[in-house]
Amino acid sequence: MSLNAIKKFWFGERSYRSLIGTILIAGLLLMFLLTLYVQNFQKQFMPLEFLNWTYQLEFLNDAEPEHNDFIVIGDSRSRAGFIPLHNQELRSRNLSLGGGTAIEAYLTLQRYLERHTTDAIVLSIAPYHLSGADVVWQRSAKSGFLSAENISDIYAAAEELNDYAGEENHVSFPVLRYFYYQLPVVYRAELRTAATYPERSGINTSSYRQLAAEKGYAQVLRSAQPGGLSRETRLAEFTPSPLLDLYMRKTIALAKSKGIPVYWYTVPVSTLSCEAIATDYRQAFIAYQRKLVAETSLLQLNESACYAPELFTEPNHLNRAGAKAMTDDLITKLLGRQFSNPGQ
């Protein structure tokens, strides 16, 4: 096409009537391109935590099959608390998801076992992620971690139990919500933030590399307000969600069906938080752990733990020094229960 033809095509005068059609077609085309962009280039604009989900999803779906002596499944606390490469004698992987609940733990294990193998599983979920889910749509759906079928299953169970792990998850036509989350307009807040934060793409890329290089471990970026108290210090009582309890039990049962032992490990909180957590809350959480141990094949490595505040990046997450300490502790306890011949 000659330059003149291009110029005529774009800049040649048209009738106003035909321009209405052009605007409609151009609008639809641009929306389609934007849909492709938000679905395929999420690393460019999504928040940092989201990278954790895409990385794990890509690993679970696409990585070469691997065998581990043990894997850790949990939420952001265990993601920032366990460093697989810290101990070179045991092969391990951190499959934790920031904001992950027992639902994502179950799906993570299910997908992991389709391609990979492990000798043991460590489960570690913060108590408030057993009381309610704050991420079903925001991260699970946006990252594509939950398929439409997964969502159907979760909602069928939720309806049966009459528990949605938080009223905000109680929506009409949940599968339609899954498709809704494919629309670019849903990502407008992230796109706007990314547009005014040019470092986003670079930070995401380096975070993704860290996750890949450190087998799922990622440190939480430094908080503007270090110190402070963890989330459960603001809660009066611990009540497990029936839906999340069901998925805890499904996770343990799935591992048992494959002959793999499952261990429970509670990630430490700071000594300041330990002192501030309500006694009733702590006791109810420990009672829940013990109940699971009594009623399922779950094995327990610890019930609770407190570390010095300087081992934390911010109130809820360990820093690297804290993570090394926790990794040593977890492996020591695990070795005492599981492995007589490490690395074999």
Next chain:
Amino acid sequence: MIFNSYEFILAFLPVTALVFFFLGRRGFHESAMLWLVVASLFFYGWWEPRYLLVLFASISVNYFIGTSLQKSFDQKGTPANKPLLILGITFNLGLLGYYKYANFFIDNLNNLSGTTFVLETIVLPLAISFFTFQQIAFLCDSYKGLIKDLSLLHYTLFVTFFPQLIAGPIVHHSFVLPQFAKAETFSPKARNIIIGLAFFLLGLFKKVIIADGLSAHVDLIFGNAERGIELGIINSWVGAYAFTLQLYFDFSGYSDMAIGLGRMFGIKLPNNFCSPYKATNITDFWRRWHMTLTTFLRDYLYIPLGGNRKGPVRRDTNMMIVLLLSGFWHGASWNFVIWGGMHGVFLIINRYWRMFRTSLGHDLETTTFAGRAVGIGMTVTCWAVSLVLFRAETFDGAMVLLSSMFGLDGIAHKASLRNAPLVIILLGFFVAWCLPNLHQLIEGSQRCCGKGAYQLRRALIPVTWSPNRAWATALAGVFILCLMLLDRPSEFLYYQF
């Protein structure tokens, strides 16, 4: 309902337009107008349905008084029944006074006399300042016999027509009513739809991308000033200029959207802004800023006060009265009054400066690029300084910011500029200074509208609109971009007036 919301763009506007043109094309013009009235009332009532009663009351009383004044004129052939006119104006000012100024007067009375009168906080009905002014003009012109045989439906549509109902442009009946009388208004025209869409979308861009992009930083700077936090000279000037841009792009964006919406329905609304930030002096600025308000104040206040016909002292006094009342119209606060007073002083100084230069034999019409640049810079800076009073919630807050701007709390800036939206500020000044305004761009008009029409200079970057695929695609892009950024629709700044 606000223009920059999904419910307006995706539901209200298409439904209203489709039904209007469906009825209009079949010759049901009165039904189409009735539909537009119903839709406009729905649009208004979406915000607070109970204030529809205030709107109904205002329309009914004004229509009744207006038609009575018309009859009096018809019977005598000259303006008659002045008491009725005064009653009508008093009713309008009383309504405005009660809703807008009652708390202000009570507070000042308590402060002055030590009394403790308490009046519960009165919520200002949306748009009351605008529809009150339009109706005062209607009464004055009815009294003068300039209006004949106006039906209630036509009158109600003139007041409530949704594109201009909330924040103007302040429409004169002689401008809009004849357009509703034309049969062609009721048939959709592709040209009107495309031009209306262009105005609407580019206005939306001004609001969503530039004005809203600056709002968080402006809120932060002015919020800190209210808390007495010293900001340093750089931060405070950046904050003041950011608000200068926010106000312009918010209000002119709204006006462009209103003009675009009117155009889609076949109605031309008057231009409200004419590149005010390209004004080279403050007199020039006021010819270009909120033109429909300044036209109203000139025709219904300045000229009846005697205008410039009664000598320089009276002229300057009249000017000051108009500017003080203009400030008071914007809000029931001394900040607004002082803001108006500042502009009265600026205008008088500018007038004498021009007289002084003329007496020296300078040709004021011949300017150099450098001279214009200095004039523009000074005008925008004066405007920015005065807007500190306009934006600050309290006089003390304004003083803190002004002190910082003039270096009274030190030269060095104390807070980081890292989060300042410098890109948007630069974009704002680029659009305001280098590009043509939307009337120049879309309609090729090189003149400011209104009675004081005069030739505009070519823009530094003289982009021109033409009906081609490139512009259509650009408009589609702007639409998608704005649609993506409407997750937190924010009200227009002038809604509070």
